[in-house]
Amino acid sequence: MTRHRDALWLGAICLCEMATMLVFLNYTAVLPILQGEWGLSHGEAGLIFSAYQASYLLAVLVLATLTDRMDTRTIYLASAVWAGLAGLAFPFLAEGFFSAALLRALAGIGLAGTYVPGMRLVAQRFGSANRGVAIACYASAFGVGSAASLFATGQLVRISGWRLAMGMTALGPLLAAAVAAFVLSPAPPPPGQTSRLLDGRVFRNRPAMWMIAAYCAHNWELFGMRAWLPPFLAAGLIRSGAGVVDASSFAAAWTAIVLLVGSVSNVAGGWVSDRWGRVRVIVASQLCSAAVSLGIGWLFHAPLWLVMAAAALYNVFATSDSGALSTGVTELADPTLLGATLALQSCLGFLAAAVSPGAAGFVLDALQRDGGTAPTSAWQWGPAFGILGLGVLMGPLSMLALRRAKAREVSAQT
Template sequence: MVVTAYSGVLPFMMADWHMTAAQAGSIQSAWHVGYMSSLFAVGLLADRYGPHRVFFIGSAISACSALAFAVFAHDHLSALLLYGLAGLCAGASYTPGLQLLARNAEPAVRGRAMGLFLGAASMGYALSLAVVAAFSHAQHWRLGLLVAAGCTFAGALLTVPALRRMRPPAPPAGKGTAREGTWHALAETVRDRPAMAGNWAYAFHCWELMALWAWLPAYLVASAGGAAPWQGAGIALAAFAHLVSVFGSIGGGAASDRFGRARIMMAASLMSLCMSFAFGWMWTWPLWLLAAMAAIYNLLAIADSSVYSTALADVVAPHRLGVAYSVRSVMGFGAGALSPWVFGLALDWGQTRFGLGSTYSWVAAWSSVGLGALLGPWMIVRFGRLERGRRGR
């Protein structure tokens, strides 16, 4: 609920605080820097103390940090720091969740299980944007952030019955053994060629996906003219695009169980790349048609997200899966931290060069998304070849 809350209020914050596009993008980037850092740490902690405990404690801390952002952010600097803190606290519900699913779902249905997990996340993103749109239009954008933060507390409470359904955690290793095992697992993961090829493909995927999530609401609002009656509608349409992506996560995960991980990753990657280079040219389209294309773009961009997680679980031994997810998270969300800021820089440049209302400024911004993800298909091919070679042995 807090991941997309900022992107829902981004147009209003830019107007109220007189921020440039680069400044606005830097706040979303701060989230991803914090999130990336926490994902690395909680992967190591989950291997040592068990994903059950880390998942529960992290969910509670994440809810508190979301509330702090909603209450205390009042300018660019405070929002940068507080949203970065929210990202730092939020990672504990992601990597341990993937580990729990990998442990509790059989390989034949693991892709669908992880697709449902990420599909639930997409539903939260959609609900968050819908809440922000409704309250920003009727009252004030800060009230929308407060409601979204309140929902994260409900999510933390729901972890209790969820964890009761899981298999009991394995007994934690001794301190010395855990420390030695962590560094050994980290070295093994870095030397694991199929795992690292998949991680690089995931990094290029995140560059594209994180920029899309950060800037889609602002793009739809700007395309509608930015007038007050259309601001809520633009954000609501972005929420609809996230809702459609639920089916992308579930469908992509289930398809990978049937047709193979690399094949689905490649198909989704190529189609979403085409959308990245085409989306900016749609700036002058009617809003309903642009929103429909945004939904398709979101669906394609997220269709392979769960597949990367499942593919890593397929090629990495369970005892170092948390470490492997940590390495992947640093790579993926490191790229995702940069892309919203680079998007903002490209947009500022385009608006200076071509004017505020020019299509070319948005073409430049969305093209930066596609350019950063171009090497993804090559890494997917490499992953597929290495993974087949490992199975052949």
């Protein structure tokens, strides 16, 4: 009976996570349209996406650490409402680069107060035997919600224009708040937890820090991919003669399907890591995803079916280590510093996520040769995705350092 209740509870919180994510990639779905309407460069377009991650990494330091001091449920509910209201403000107030970046930054605060606090609730409810697959399910809800955000926005923009499309997807976090208010029980911190903002004790936990380093490498690639894969597919369709709106809609729909496939690989990776070990799954996933990152941009002029297949494979490998990474951090953290450790993980991970989309965008700008705004060559897309692949290779190196750190700990104890 307890397992049945746990499964229902996990399903409900995953549903809430999916709903809060409806605002996450709605901007990406309409990015080619906004670039044309506002005259954005690739660097500016990437920075608007990065503003969301940048505000997240600052807010998560405070909000995730607060879960060591106050009721996690309260933080979750307030943040979900904030995310919805900030999402609704974008279609009414955004008129160009600066206003769009500011409004996306405000929306990022909402994600900071829902994703990591929700992960803490999952980690505390499930024991070590099932925690890997439980956290993988929760992390996969991030991907499913992202896919729903892309797909819904991409379809709505064809019917109603980008402002109404973004406004309708902003209702998702408000729905999540309503559901969570009924599902989540009060979750005060365990007695005796007194972690501080950027608690120095977390930095002294070398194994946890190396796992966080691998998470940073993972986010560098994953969020760069999520920002630029839809425009990459849309650019290929536009080159073949499609209109901007139709190309953007199709690219968003296919990327949504790709993200759904990746969510399955996320759960599968978490299940395998419960049996074969976190490190093995992380290293294998990141080496494979790096190989695809280094190659996919050079397929810009390839047949559409090949590019679409490569995009699907890309997301499978890029997300299959998510559950193993997040579970690994919770297992290596000091239990009395779990909130502070998760805060640092998210802060550093989303710092990488904030930088990589802009970095890829500036590479596209630097290699633009025809004076236009649309990237039209594999010589642009290849290096842009290539820097994502080079970044994720830091993950396997971090896992090597993790093994050495744990070996030194064992040696010191004996």
